[in-house]
Amino acid sequence: MSIAAVWATPFSQEKAQQLADSLQLPLHSEKSAAVDFYLYYTSNGLTLIGTHLNLGPLHLDFNQGALSQRLEKASIRNEALARAVGLHKKRDAHICDATAGIGREGCLLAALGAQITLVERSPIMVALLKDALERCEAPWREGVHLVAADSVDFLNTTLAEFDVIYLDPMFEVHSHKAQVKKEMQYLQALMGPQEDGDALFRVALSRNPWRIVVKRPLKAPSLLAQKPDFCLKLKTYRFDVYVLP
Ligand SMILES: C[S@@+](CC[C@H](N)C(=O)[O-])C[C@H]1O[C@@H](n2cnc3c(N)ncnc32)[C@H](O)[C@@H]1O
Incomplete structure (x- = not known):
């Protein structure tokens, strides 16, 4: 069973807190290897990163790319x-x-x-x-x-x-x-x-x-x-x- 959390980057503390509350996930200010997936906001929107996946972040964009x-x-x-x-x-x-x-x-x-x-x-x-x-x-x-x-x-x-x-x-x-x-x-x-x-x-x-x-x-x-x-x-x-x- 994978463990997920929201990462509060300096970029977006408040939105991260709201997301963590709505998904009932813990909010972390630093990434930890004990967590398999982090959701976090960048200037381009919400992103997912798999801590142990060698894949780079997953970010959905219907406007470009x-x-x-x-x-x-x-x-x-x-x-x-x-x-x-x-x-x-x-x-x-x-x-x-x-x-x-x-x-x-x-x-x-x-x-x-x-x-x-x-x-x-x-x-x-x-x-x-x-x-x-x-x-x-x-x-x-x-x-x-x-x-x-x-x-x-x-x-x-x-x-x-x-x-x-x-x-x-x-x-x-x-x-x-x-x-x-x-x-x-x-x-x-x-x-x-x-x-x-x-x-x-x-x-x-x-x-x-x-x-x-x-x-x-x-x-x-x-x-x-x-x-x-x-x-x-x-x-x-x-x-x-x-x-x-
Ligand atoms: C193979 S992916 C689908 C990919 C999708 N066709 C696309 O183009 O992105 C299967 C998805 O179906 C969801 N899923 C599987 N069973 C479901 C169910 N009973 N109700 C809602 N979602 C379900 C899974 O969580 C997963 O995200």
Whole structure:
């Protein structure tokens, strides 16, 4: 079990205190090796550092850098996920991204015209996402709604209607095969293996949306052993697409 704290840098004492209070994490004025992860503010916003990870800090930015460039250049034709969720048929679909993570894929769909509800259960990921969305200047930001919750509970109780439910439950990526992105390494280190894919798929089915899309490793079985209507295969993973009656 990883230990996290908020680091009160001289740059931002007050905000750090508020964050520590809201996440119920200890506030440290100096970094300690006994803590696995620190959240701290810089002039660019909230940042996460893994004390024992040789990865450099994790900072989400939708305004500049590689992610924002990808979002700017994205098109429905070139993004397999956009075709999997059916944006070529319903451009302004309301999509629940039930495993939001760092919001990369959810925001990509928003940038392509979808209305997105991002649901994430890790309070640390939610804090990073919330901060990045508050700083986000892109017009698609309007179409993004962030919910801090477990998606099984959320989908069981929400009155919202979704055209599409997207699931990307955490799966192990083998680093010798593919260069695993820093963000994914952070997610894996922070959350460890998670096995709620079937539970998420079950609750998604109960909502009877137009489509359910599940990201899976290429050779992994489908969730609940349920054959998808079609698959879109990429190099290291695939999208299983269920088109519901
Ligand atoms: C592989 S990551 C998703 C990455 C995401 N697709 C992206 O583009 O950033 C899986 C995320 O789903 C979250 N998650 C897993 N099960 C969940 C659940 N039942 N409810 C909410 N979030 C969940 C994990 O905390 C993790 O952040």
